[in-house]
Amino acid sequence: MLELFPISAKIDGGELSLGGVPASRLADEHGTPLLVYCEETIRAQVAAYREAAPGALLVYGTKAFANVALLRLLADEGVGADVSTLGELAFARAAGIDGERLVFHGNNKSAEELRAAAETGALVVLDAPGEAQAAAAAGVKRVLVRLTPGVEAVTHRSIQTAHEESKFGLSPDSAAREIGRALALGLEVEGVHVHVGSQLGRVAESVLALERVLAFIEGLGWTPRFLDLGGGLGVRHNREEELPSVAEFVGPLAERIPDGVQLILEPGRSVVGRAGVTLYRLGSVKESGGVTYAAIDGGMSDNPRPQLYGARYEALLANRAEEPASGVYRIAGKHCESGDVLIDAVELPAPRAGDVLAVPATGAYTLALGSTYNGVPRPAVVLVEGGEAQEIRKRETVDDLLRFEP
Numbered sequence: 001m002l003e004l005f006p007i008s009a010k011i012d013g014g015e016l017s018l019g020g021v022p023a024s025r026l027a028d029e030h031g032t033p034l035l036v037y038c039e040e041t042i043r044a045q046v047a048a049y050r051e052a053a054p055g056a057l058l059v060y061g062t063k064a065f066a067n068v069a070l071l072r073l074l075a076d077e078g079v080g081a082d083v084s085t086l087g088e089l090a091f092a093r094a095a096g097i098d099g100e101r102l103v104f105h106g107n108n109k110s111a112e113e114l115r116a117a118a119e120t121g122a123l124v125v126l127d128a129p130g131e132a133q134a135a136a137a138a139g140v141k142r143v144l145v146r147l148t149p150g151v152e153a154v155t156h157r158s159i160q161t162a163h164e165e166s167k168f169g170l171s172p173d174s175a176a177r178e179i180g181r182a183l184a185l186g187l188e189v190e191g192v193h194v195h196v197g198s199q200l201g202r203v204a205e206s207v208l209a210l211e212r213v214l215a216f217i218e219g220l221g222w223t224p225r226f227l228d229l230g231g232g233l234g235v236r237h238n239r240e241e242e243l244p245s246v247a248e249f250v251g252p253l254a255e256r257i258p259d260g261v262q263l264i265l266e267p268g269r270s271v272v273g274r275a276g277v278t279l280y281r282l283g284s285v286k287e288s289g290g291v292t293y294a295a296i297d298g299g300m301s302d303n304p305r306p307q308l309y310g311a312r313y314e315a316l317l318a319n320r321a322e323e324p325a326s327g328v329y330r331i332a333g334k335h336c337e338s339g340d341v342l343i344d345a346v347e348l349p350a351p352r353a354g355d356v357l358a359v360p361a362t363g364a365y366t367l368a369l370g371s372t373y374n375g376v377p378r379p380a381v382v383l384v385e386g387g388e389a390q391e392i393r394k395r396e397t398v399d400d401l402l403r404f405e406p
């Protein structure tokens with residue numbers, strides 16, 4: 001199961017370690033739930049993208065997890081940011097990412113967002129008919145146009161984004177008209193954007209989308225400066241999921257990019273997903289109707305993916321990692337809903353209160369989608385590398401929650 005964990009994960013003397021730090025020590029020192037990111041894994045994923053698409057502009061899909069320290073780490077690797085709100089833009093700016101490496105998306109950008117994007121010099125992705133006008137009025141100079149290529153990604157319905165009825169992008173006819181309007185307004189139209197969906201398990205639909213983009217620019221007799229193919233490569237959450245590597249996913253796309261055009265890629269999930277492990281402290285263990293529940297001190301407030309997408313996770317006991325499994329357990333969250341189950345069935349040694357449960361592949365769209373449901377403050381986040389852990393997001397407190405109560 002270690003293949004689902006970050007590349008630095010090791011089991012030594014029955015104890016899981018991440019980035020050279022024992023997981024139990026992280027849980028003791030920083031509390032639980034705790035989201036742990038492995039720096040080595042993030043850097044290795046970026047290196048895989050660089051190797052598969054030399055010369056491409058990489059921008060991190062910030063919504064997978066917006067965090068200033070992670071954005072800085074990525075900036076250190078030359079990676080920019082794909083943002084779609086004032087908040088995400090502020091995170092990227094706080095990490096020192098400048099306009100050359102910023103792409104601003106959104107299907108309903110406000111005038112304020114367009115002005116903020118313009119101030120930073122970000123590349124703005126036009127996503128609705130007439131948005132060129134609003135962008136020009138806000139002072140935007142450089143734009144891409146988002147195309148809806150009519151391709152159905154094989155993934156959860158909520159994260160398909162390029163099908164006919166998508167709320168994102170413009171049909172080819174409408175996109176061509178928008179390009180005309182943008183040029184007439186004096187905007188630099190630097191290319192076309194397409195994003196097929198997220199948690200993609202194969203490249204076929206992305207290749208099809210790219211072929212439609214290529215037909216579109218050919219039809220206009222246009223060689224744009226950029227082709228932006230978005231993000232989308234999935235992450236393995238359990239051993240049954242099969243996924244292409246970065247090279248297998250990006251290679252067939254990169255090789256179809258015409259000479260003289262720069263590729264932009266916007267990976268989010270595949271950069272940080274495997275790098276993240278969530279640690280929980282186990283509490284009550286009980287039997288109910290033939291099922292044995294082990295309860296964690298978090299749940300749908302720090303990771304709502306099981307409820308939103310039917311995500312299936314695996315786990316191990318970090319402090320008893322070498323003990324053989326003794327049964328199948330259901331991992332229940334602490335929230336007041338029967339649906340707050342993190343893992344429906346996982347094989348573990350008989351769990352005891354105080355054990356540390358480690359859930360791999362939880363670096364993307366977990367805490368980013370989290371909430372303070374049930375008045376539960378959000379967990380802390382640490383970055384581990386070379387035997388050291390650095391806190392990169394503080395644990396929220398109940399006082400933080402009360403601050404918004406007048």
Ligand SMILES: *Cc1c(COP(=O)(O)O)cnc(C)c1O
Nearest residue numbers: 061195198231232266267268269
């Ligand atoms: C969400 C999103 C991404 C990142 O997608 P991942 O599946 O996390 O790689 C990139 N581009 C756009 C436009 C997005 O909406």
